[in-house]
Amino acid sequence: MPKHLIASGFAYQQDHASMFSTKRAYLILLLEGLASSGVQMVTIRQTVAFVGGSVLCTSIIISCFLGALALGYFFGGKTAPEKFSRALLFNLVGAIALFGIGLSYPFVSMFFLSIADISYGLPILGNPLVHLLAFCLLVMSPLVFLLGQTVPLLLNTADQETRKSEAAGSATAISTVGNVVGCLLTSLVLMYFLGVGYSILVNCMILSFCVLLVLRPEKTVLKPMLLSITSLSLAVAFVANVRMPNQLFAATTPYSDIRVEAKDGGKRLVINRSSASFIDAETRQGWPYIEMMKSAIFADDVAGKDILVLGAGGFTLSAEDTKGANFTYLDIDPMLKSVAEGDFLGEPIKGDFIAQDARAFLLTNEKRWDVIVVDLYTNAAAIPMHTATFEFFSLVSERLTGNGKAVLNIAANPRLTDRYSQTMDNTVRQAFSRCVTDITSYDDSLQNLVYLCGKRSSGVDRVARAYFDDTTRVTVDGYLSALHGSAR
Template identity: 75%
Template sequence: MISKQRVALILLLEGLASSGVQMVTIRQTVAFVGSSVLCTSIIISCFLAALALGYYQGGKTAPEKFTRALLVNLIVAIGLFGIGLSYPFVSWYFLTVADMTAGIPGLRNPLIHLLSFCVVIMGPLVFLLGQTVPLLLNTADQNTRKSEAAGSATALSTIGNVVGCLLTSLVLMYFLGVGYSIVINCAILAICAVLVISPERSPLNSALLGVAAISLAITFVANVRIPGQLFAATTPYSDIHIAQDTEGKRLIINRSSASYIGRENREGWPYIEMMKQAIFSDDVTGKHILVLGAGGFTLSAEMTGGARFTYLDIDPKLKSVVEEDFLEETIQGDFVAQDARAYLLTNKRLWDVIVVDLYTNAATIPMHTATFEFFSLVSERLLPDGKAILNIAANPRLTDQYSLTMDNTVRRAFSRCVTDITGYRDGLENLVYLCGKPSSKDPVAGLYRDDTTRVTVDGYLSALNGTTRQD
């Protein structure tokens, strides 16, 4: 029989690792499905469903078999956690499912892929760990009321959940990276397995511990060695990779080519060059430019023209990686590691130019930075003659609900918006919005009609002011 002290420790450690499963799943799938409330809700719902099934199944296990069942569950959980949630496996899974479902309406939706991953990998893992509490209730003293024993066991496991959420996301991922977070959580489960085994070890128990040791070794290779060769850095927010091209380098964040810089001309992506042209078309000497979404810090890599750049990104490690491996020089400007909306809410400073280029992967904008309220906040932080420059990945033909609504949202929040596009195919393209701050002095737009000469007169006056296109 397992001692009460061991039982308490197992419950705490199992709860800690269970929460780690949620945090790691959310983090590892960002590169393939993005970060949104929809993705998080799918992961949490599957987690809770698997946990409930685990409680149910654990309660049905015969009392005399609880030790063996618990040990087997922990050993299998180590393998599922360490291998199933490793980046190499997650990448293989999502890319394979995407290829298999390509062209199949409904099934090709990334959210369906995420749901299948939760059912196939995360669900069984949580199901096994969820059995821990009811299985360990078999160790309760016969004189202890069942309700009291169940309450105490659940409380200990829940305390472990709380600690696990904070430890994995705020400490392990932040300081050690995702790979080591997985290794440490798997090691915690291995400790639980050791605590389950009685001093009189049987050959089978020894064999199971050997399997756990092998699983830990594979976990280390899959989560530390391989990602260490694939990425320049893995952070709580991103997998960062530098890809060498024939004429330059690409900064890849969460499988998305976030930035590009030429080796000789130091130019960036076409949409970045559009933004540069918009920024430097006027005299920017002494002007303050805020860039929300630092990317590769390329807006000021080529020139600053006397402008003062402040880059903001939520990932504090991005700056050092870019300086060492991408730009290979100190960035031109200041860097602030903070959430974009939180920064604008707490910092009342007004800017000459605000650039918005915020993405969690190739096409997903964080929900709280893609609404009318956010864009209105950006507008409020502009000087009266300031301008906002936005990069929005949408369909330039505005044939889908998202692209049409996003276009309307931007134009409602600002005034005098014009759009430059990198292509006109029926798919996602970079749409660069150049917008001004709304003012009561803005002219009211009307209509030119056949029965007046206003179009000729206004056009002539515009030409005199030098605002027409010069060929």
């Protein structure tokens, strides 16, 4: 290459580098890192209603995020120095549009419902995890790819005296600090106090500020157009993430999208697209499986007894009458109580409420309960993994009084024709001494199975002995059981 071209190229790079102070470059890297981790947190939260919140879902999102970030680093490093400023601007503007629209609830809902309809009945393609992978590859990954190029692009602003290794280390460190702050800010502050919609909007505003920082020293005819596109993207992001969700939901929290709607002479509480509770306006009764659970709870005299409900739903177990029992509801979502009282029940809940993870509560609270109800779901069919294992159900058993009982709602196939339903049934029966199952329907699909179980005791066999032809035990035991029942 001719020396004059090399010299001119070097001069162009120096001019652009001088346009960006070190502090300004570091601020852009910090804010970009903050927004990048916000993408990850928001994607996990927005997809819960459609695929659940299992470790499998999280692993897909994180893998796609890291893959897109690596590609962003790679291709960003190949950008010519004289093009870095323009590339950075277009990446940031494109990221704002993708973030504000692609991760909004209306778009996410349309995407998952459409792909579910298209792939219905198809092997593999109909799996919700495949739908999540498609969403990550088509929406989240391009967004992360654009933001990931920020680090190598801004390396062009480093002073010529600064070593490449030092510049790369500083840029990566600042961006990573932004990642850390972004995770905490988005999940613990923005989502908690403002909701998901405002969290997305705030992150888009952060990226818009980055656009202004890049445009400030730029002398380009594209400045008015880029500012117009950025302003329009923010306006659309506000409508899609704040105005529309506010009309759809009573609350959007770090855990759930909650809405209340009229149905069959009562109200239905919908959490993450799942019909969590129903209450009849006149009788104050709930879904059939809830009434089944209430029959089990109130079968004995419960006056003065302590009842723990893990998974509050709409607090309908005590909506009709507590019969003198002391109800304690526990749910991970602290906003659920206010929504239920204000929009669903129309009155204060009957009982106490604790906002905490169910397993963490049982591990740290050694109180014994007369009845423990387990009704935990992240969406229509997904039980949180750590509350669907032998260890968790054993912990529930340990927290029962000697004559206490557990009442469990498990969504499974009542015919036990699939591996999940068979294994879940076996898991529950292994964790308790005895269980009886009641079902609302015998359809060959996921149904509410209500397990009524007793406390596991080391002095009682988990599996009762069988009756054989060579004894009269079945007749004698049956007769004694009948006498005991008639005496009551």
